[in-house]
Amino acid sequence: MAESSINLAIIGSGPAGITAGIYAARKNLSVRVFESAALGGQTSLAIFVENYPGTKRIRGSELMDQWAEHLKEFGVEVEEANGIKSVKKINGGFELVTDEKETVNAKAVLVVTGTENKKLGIPGEKELYGKGISYCANCDGPVYKGKKVAVIGGGNSGVTNGLFIEEIAAETMLIEFMPELNCDEVYLPKLEKSKIRVLKNTQALEVKGEERVQALKVKDRATGKESEIAVDGIFIYVGLEPRNRLAKELGCKLDKWGFIETSVEQASSVKGVFAAGDIVSGTLAQTVWAAASGARAALAAYDFIKQGK
Numbered sequence: 053m054a055e056s057s058i059n060l061a062i063i064g065s066g067p068a069g070i071t072a073g074i075y076a077a078r079k080n081l082s083v084r085v086f087e088s089a090a091l092g093g094q095t096s097l098a099i100f101v102e103n104y105p106g107t108k109r110i111r112g113s114e115l116m117d118q119w120a121e122h123l124k125e126f127g128v129e130v131e132e133a134n135g136i137k138s139v140k141k142i143n144g145g146f147e148l149v150t151d152e153k154e155t156v157n158a159k160a161v162l163v164v165t166g167t168e169n170k171k172l173g174i175p176g177e178k179e180l181y182g183k184g185i186s187y188c189a190n191c192d193g194p195v196y197k198g199k200k201v202a203v204i205g206g207g208n209s210g211v212t213n214g215l216f217i218e219e220i221a222a223e224t225m226l227i228e229f230m231p232e233l234n235c236d237e238v239y240l241p242k243l244e245k246s247k248i249r250v251l252k253n254t255q256a257l258e259v260k261g262e263e264r265v266q267a268l269k270v271k272d273r274a275t276g277k278e279s280e281i282a283v284d285g286i287f288i289y290v291g292l293e294p295r296n297r298l299a300k301e302l303g304c305k306l307d308k309w310g311f312i313e314t315s316v317e318q319a320s321s322v323k324g325v326f327a328a329g330d331i332v333s334g335t336l337a338q339t340v341w342a343a344a345s346g347a348r349a350a351l352a353a354y355d356f357i358k359q360g361k
């Protein structure tokens with residue numbers, strides 16, 4: 053089993069992790085950025101990002117590729133498909149074990165593991181995942197060319213992904229549990245102009261299908277009437293939950309929803325463990341915020357490592 057010793061281990065390569073990597077490398081810290089999946093985190097799944105200053109409209113994956121290239125300029129590469137399996141405090145720092153079974157010793161750790169999509173928890177969702185159920189329109193949307201699709205969730209993610217799918221699918225419907233949509237107003241005129249059928253105050257009850265998704269059973273919450281809608285695909289956007297397994301392993305203080313509590317310097321309750329981006333309690337779940345807090349965390353980690361602050 054290989055071993056290495058570094059200053060700062062960054063766990064996650066979303067906007068918080070990549071930005072932290074740039075700041076840490078520019079401070080001459082020896083740093084590695086571990087990523088259990090592909091680089092770029094949630095932002096790389098955004099169809100278009102329109103609110104990151106300096107880039108009027110850019111594919112999320114393109115934006116994140118540019119950031120990773122920027123990081124590479126400082127000699128640090130995102131280690132894709134080499135996530136952190138476990139981490140523990142040891143004398144003088146932390147011991148991490150990677151998916152590639154390497155043991156890494158680090159003086160400080162930055163947890164930037166972000167969030168993952170919440171599941172609806174209805175019958176058929178788990179069984180038909182990958183067989184018509186998806187949580188990423190950008191990844192799986194093109195498969196539904198000319199087909200019937202339901203998007204569940206009327207927040208920003210549901211609406212923007214619904215608008216994306218509408219350009220591909222023959223029919224798209226958007227299903228929202230509450231009486232009104234919860235997206236930014238900027239999307240409403242686009243939605244009105246589109247052919248998307250919006251069903252508000254509607255509860256998804258069950259996904260039906262044998263080999264693949266065939267229908268979605270829903271309930272009109274006003275009348276209590278249940279019905280089945282024939283669909284080929286269902287995209288689910290009903291919120292995000294923290295990926296906090298490692299934070300728990302480290303003993304970081306979490307809020308009641310499982311997000312990491314930090315100081316303004318992004319320090320967690322465990323000395324030498326910092327956190328940034330969407331995994332942090334009370335954060336604004338946006339790229340610009342993840343980047344800013346990643347920068348702050350890297351500089352705080354630098355102070356900790358160099359000056360023992």
Ligand SMILES: Cc1cc2nc3c(=O)[nH]c(=O)nc-3n(C[C@H](O)[C@H](O)[C@H](O)COP(=O)(O)OP(=O)(O)OC[C@H]3O[C@@H](n4cnc5c(N)ncnc54)[C@H](O)[C@@H]3O)c2cc1C
Pocket residue numbers: 063064065066067068069086087088089090091092093094095096097098099100101102103104134135136137164165166167209295298328329330331336337338339340342
């Ligand atoms: C569909 C969608 C569209 C969005 N559009 C926009 C937008 O237009 N504008 C905007 O500002 N924001 C947008 N957001 C929000 C933005 O993407 C997030 O706020 C941002 O990505 C959070 O960054 P992060 O670095 O904290 O975490 P994430 O981006 O979630 O990255 C966390 C990374 O950590 C990795 N990871 C997890 N566990 C481990 C482990 N054990 N070891 C190693 N790696 C691990 C994950 O694989 C992931 O890559 C969007 C989000 C979604 C889902």
